[in-house]
Amino acid sequence: xxxxxxxxxxxxxxxxxxxxxxxxxxxxxxxxxxxxxxxxxxxxxxxxxxxxxxxxxxxxxxxxxxxxxxxxxxxxxxxxxxxxxxxxxxxxxxxxxxxxxxxxxxxxxxxxxxxxxxxxxxxxxxxxxxxxxxxxxxxxxxxxxxxxxxxxxxxxxxxxxxxxxxxxxxxxxxxxxxxxxxxxxxxxxxxxxxxxxxxxxxxxxxxxxxxxxxxxxxxxxxxxxxxxxxxxxxxxxxxxxxx
Amino acid sequence: xxxxxxxxxxxxxxxxxxxxxxxxxxxxxxxxxxxxxxxxxxxxxxxxxxxxxxxxxxxxxxxxxxxxxxxxxxxxxxxxxxxxxxxxxxxxxxxxxxxxxxxxxxxx
Numbered sequence: 204x205x206x207x208x209x210x211x212x213x214x215x216x217x218x219x220x221x222x223x224x225x226x227x228x229x230x231x232x233x234x235x236x237x238x239x240x241x242x243x244x245x246x247x248x249x250x251x252x253x254x255x256x257x258x259x260x261x262x263x264x265x266x267x268x269x270x271x272x273x274x275x276x277x278x279x280x281x282x283x284x285x286x287x288x289x290x291x292x293x294x295x296x297x298x299x300x301x302x303x304x305x306x307x308x309x310x311x312x313x314x315x316x317x318x319x320x321x322x323x324x325x326x327x328x329x330x331x332x333x334x335x336x337x338x339x340x341x342x343x344x345x346x347x348x349x350x351x352x353x354x355x356x357x358x359x360x361x362x363x364x365x366x367x368x369x370x371x372x373x374x375x376x377x378x379x380x381x382x383x384x385x386x387x388x389x390x391x392x393x394x395x396x397x398x399x400x401x402x403x404x405x406x407x408x409x410x411x412x413x414x415x416x417x418x419x420x421x422x423x424x425x426x427x428x429x430x431x432x433x434x435x436x437x438x439x440x441x442x443x444x445x446x
Numbered sequence: 447x448x449x450x451x452x453x454x455x456x457x458x459x460x461x462x463x464x465x466x467x468x469x470x471x472x473x474x475x476x477x478x479x480x481x482x483x484x485x486x487x488x489x490x491x492x493x494x495x496x497x498x499x500x501x502x503x504x505x506x507x508x509x510x511x512x513x514x515x516x517x518x519x520x521x522x523x524x525x526x527x528x529x530x531x532x533x534x535x536x537x538x539x540x541x542x543x544x545x546x547x548x549x550x551x552x553x554x
Contacts, residue, residue, distance in 0.1 A: 231536035234544065256449045256457070263461035273460060283456050291463035296495060298467035303491045305475035316476060320469035325499060330536075332492040378547030384503045384519065385526050385543025391496045392530040392539075409490065410497045417501045421513045426502045434494040441490035442483060 219338050225348020228334065232326045235386050236356045238379030239267050244364015250274040254365045261361040265354065266324065267383075268427065269294050270361075293427045299434060300328040307341040315343055322350035324357075326383075329390040336397040405445065412437045518554055522547045 218224050240261075247257040252274065260270050269290045276286045301320050308316055327349050335341050391410075398406055416436055420429035480488075504523060506516040526543040533539065 231540055234540050238544075253448050256453055259449070259454065259457050260460075263457055264464050266464050269460065269464055283452075283459065286456060287459045287463055290460045291467075294464040295467055297464070298471060299491050299495060301468050302471040302475070303488045305471045306480060306485065306488070308472065309476050313473060313476060316472040317469050320472035321465060323468045325495075329492075329496060336492075376548070376551060378522075378544045378549075378551060381519070381522055381526075381543050381547035382540050384500060384523070385530075385540045386536065387496050387499045388523065388526050388543070389530040389536045389539035391493065391500060392527070393534060393536070394493055394496065396534060406493055409493060413494060413497045414501055417498060418505065418513060421505055421507045426505070426507060430495070430498040430502055434491060434498050437494045438487050438490040441494070442487050445486065 219334070219340070220342035220345055222344045222348035225345040225350075226352045227348075228330055228345070229327075229349045229352040231389075232330060232353065232386055233356050234379075235326060235382040236353060237360045238382050240357050240360025241364035241367065242380070243267065243270055244361045244366070245368060246271065246274055247361070248365050248368040250278050252277075252365075254362065257365040258358070258362050261358050264290070265322070265357065266294050266297075292431075296325075296427075296431050296434065297323055297328075299431075300325070304328065304331055304335075304341070307335055308343065308346070311343045319343070319346050319350065322354050324353060326386065327353050329387065333390055333393045333397070336394060405441070408444070409437050409441050412440055518547070518550050521554075522550050 243261070244257055247260070247270070248254070252260070260273060264270055264273070272289060272293055273286060276289060281289075301323055304319070304323070305316070308319055311319075327346075330349060331341060331346060334345075395403060395406055413433055416433040417429050420432055424432065500523070504516055504520055506514050522543065525546055526539060529542045530539040
């Protein structure tokens with residue numbers, strides 16, 4: 204099962220490197236994927252997309268926010284060029300996430316790296332950086348387990364939502380939209396608790412800056428642009444103020 | 447189960463622009479050694495982006511001219527943060543957060 208290059212770089216029997224461990228580490232994120240996926244399927248069919256189109260969007264785009272915005276723009280009869288440009292900007296934050304994770308996977312082949320990148324999402328990014336901070340290393344098989352589990356659940360949830368269509372009660376009423384936010388809160392806390400005591404004040408200060416800059420930017424740009432810009436600005440402040 | 451050629455091309459176009467930003471760093475970081483300052487910058491990205499994704503949901507940018515807190519989300523956020531701090535558990539935080547959000551929506 205293990206190729207020679209993997210064998211040299213990995214301790215085979217540590218639990219952190221297995222595909223199965225990746226699957227297990229994905230489980231806490233699944234409620235988020237299932238609820239948002241079902242909601243997307245419902246919204247998609249309400250926007251006039253066929254089940255086939257919803258499945259194609261889900262399989263090929265694989266990004267919750269981008270898929271929702273696709274539906275919204277379609278409903279307003281936006282031109283194809285506007286839809287593509289908007290989707291590009293909405294998902295540009297993945298460039299930063301991918302850039303953050305990539306240095307931990309340079310020992311794997313180009314093809315496997317393309318695989319890690321292709322299935323990167325906000326959630327798998329969050330789980331992976333937290334794992335990296337806690338254990339110091341990331342393994343390809345673990346990443347595949349995490350990614351493939353998330354991807355499968357996302358596809359099944361979106362398509363199920365598409366079939367259920369109007370019969371699903373509003374998922375917001377059941378608080379399911381908060382699953383994602385709660386997950387980001389928990390990942391943030393896990394990140395903070397694994398940085399050393401000496402750095403924690405610095406990180407808390409950066410989160411303070413994030414709030415102020417996000418708030419200010421919210422007046423002038425759409426929120427997905429605010430996420431991107433404020434992250435880049437505050438990471439720069441982080442470098443400058445780091446001792 | 448129908449679609450049109452235009453729709454398929456549109457979806458393919460969107461797929462390309464979401465795929466490229468995801469894979470390009472994975473492809474080029476293999477051959478380029480990133481300078482120390484860039485690596486330092488990248489080390490701050492997780493905390494920034496995770497807080498951005500939370501803050502994005504805490505702000506209500508749609509109603510009125512002034513950006514305010516999205517109160518139902520904020521009221522749910524506070525106890526959810528406490529639970530995350532105490533349990534340090536992803537699953538417990540997610541399940542508790544959803545239950546609190548449902549309760550808040552029910553009573554507000």
